[in-house]
Amino acid sequence: MIDRTTPEPTVEARGAALPGPSLSDFEEARERLRGIVQETPMERSRYLSGILGADVLLKCENLQRTGAYKIRGAYNMLSQLDAEQRERGVVAASAGNHAQGVAFSATELGIRSTIFMPLGVALPKLQATRDYGADVELRGMDFQSALAAAIDHVERTGATFVPPYDHAQIIAGQGTVGLEILDQVPDVATIVVPLGGGGLAAGVASAVRQRAALTGRTVRIVGVQAERAASFVDSLAAGEPTTIVTRPTIADGIAVSRPGTLPFSIVQAAVDEIVTVSDDDIARAMIVLLERAKLVVEPSGAVTTAAIMTGLVTSDGPTVAVLSGGNIDPLFMERVIARGLAASERYLNVRLALPDRPGQLAIIAQIVSDEQANVVEVLHTQHDTWTSIADVALDISVTTRGPEHAQRVLAALRRAGYEPQVR
Structure with a gap:
């Protein structure tokens, strides 16, 4: 656990001084996304509230179009491309939610998209990306191979590369989740958010800090990583983005070996605490979300629930747990359910x-x-x-x-x- 709680910061330190997008950038992104993304529901969880001792609400980005928050950043970036960039098309590398967000956004804007995915990508994610209108190229057995192929494609064609998290416009789009949270739960005290490459956590933390600073409020932000891929823990200890060796984890959507440069600088300034959860913790959380909230949530999206269930999150007021996505292969879901039941004895x-x-x-x-x-x-x-x-x-x-x-x-x-x- 990394706890970087400090004495009460000034409004300037928690607001305008943050690196990356400004509050106006987040608000403009929200306007661009109006009518494209859904304002996802906020559901109260009595079960988790009983564990935490404070109201817990679930921000259901698993019910977002394309099944995850990623559409927000992708559409915000692609909608700002000029005519020449649109003509050349866009390229991304992804094995999951980013691929679908980019494919959907590009098709919606009339832009040709090419997505590079590893050969072992789950069939539902592959088919969904194609159904959203992308040309899918399968390359290599892992994400790095697909990424290398995508970069080569960019160099050969001049297409625009759409990064998953390390880009100001991507972060601005993801941060609209934070603006919605403040509108839906005005008295929120704590927000718990998944943390992988850092785009979502950076966007939510920055948008919330800057908006809350206008009224002199502060909101506690807790990032949650999978313990087998906790690159932010080592990076914050080192004071700079650091590459780690990740181990296999069911939370593959946040299994990132090195934080993004811009997300790291924002998280370093705006996130109060980072905690890690085990695969068994995540599996148990997915079972609880299925049984108690009737929500299908992928492992990366369930880490926030896992952190609350294991007592790693404390709060003295309304707490929002962001459920970042719900895209999961049914066959893998079957395995996770079995593991979650076993972990719960x-x-x-x-x-x-x-x-x-x-x-x-x-x-x-x-x-x-x-x-x-x-x-x-x-x-x-x-x-x-x-x-x-x-x-x-x-x-x-x-x-x-x-x-x-x-x-x-x-x-x-x-x-x-x-x-x-x-x-």
């Missing part, structure tokens, strides 16, 4: 050694049933070297009602003389 994987004689499997099934749990998967084998030659190995997957229920199931198995191992 509602999906219990147990291994047992059983005597190799008839009826043992039926005994285990009866014990689980007596505890009102449900067996959903069974693997019974005599060929596992984990057991002695006189035993068989049994792997069972059981759904429970939570940690206490899971412990009752395990206790019942132990009372019957078995030694269950949770996997």
